[in-house]
Amino acid sequence: MAIKLKPKFFGPLQMKTETSGTFSYTTNAGHTARTGSPASAEIATPADLIMAALASCISLSLEMVAQQMKVELGEICVEINAAKALDLPSRFGSFDAVVRLEKINEEDLGNKLLQQAKQICTVSNTLNADITLSLK
Numbered sequence: 001m002a003i004k005l006k007p008k009f010f011g012p013l014q015m016k017t018e019t020s021g022t023f024s025y026t027t028n029a030g031h032t033a034r035t036g037s038p039a040s041a042e043i044a045t046p047a048d049l050i051m052a053a054l055a056s057c058i059s060l061s062l063e064m065v066a067q068q069m070k071v072e073l074g075e076i077c078v079e080i081n082a083a084k085a086l087d088l089p090s091r092f093g094s095f096d097a098v099v100r101l102e103k104i105n106e107e108d109l110g111n112k113l114l115q116q117a118k119q120i121c122t123v124s125n126t127l128n129a130d131i132t133l134s135l136k
Contacts, residue, residue, distance in 0.1 A: 057123035074102030
């Protein structure tokens with residue numbers, strides 16, 4: 001049986017130069033932020049943004065899965081670390097996501113939630129890198 005997916009589109013996201021090495025972007029919803037290099041309290045690097053996108057997607061996916069399973073997660077904390085690949089082209093080779101679920105004490109349930117969340121996380125499914133999830 002074939003699965004039919006409805007097309008979904010994102011954007012536009014508009015980026016423009018502020019100064020050399022610093023850019024501002026505005027999302028379709030009106031969120032505005034700054035990116036560039038070097039990082040500061042006001043400026044997120046592209047690496048920060050991709051890690052934030054991954055953590056955000058994992059968190060939202062966990063909430064969706066928990067709602068379907070009628071499980072209360074409490075606070076979700078996701079810590080992302082990334083490593084650059086050791087070969088070309090320049091890219092991230094791997095991501096490590098450590099997840100803490102405040103109200104989940106059963107390791108089997110936590111791992112089931114992580115597995116199902118990873119299956120529906122658009123960002124992790126998009127990245128061409130190894131992504132590992134683990135409970136803390």
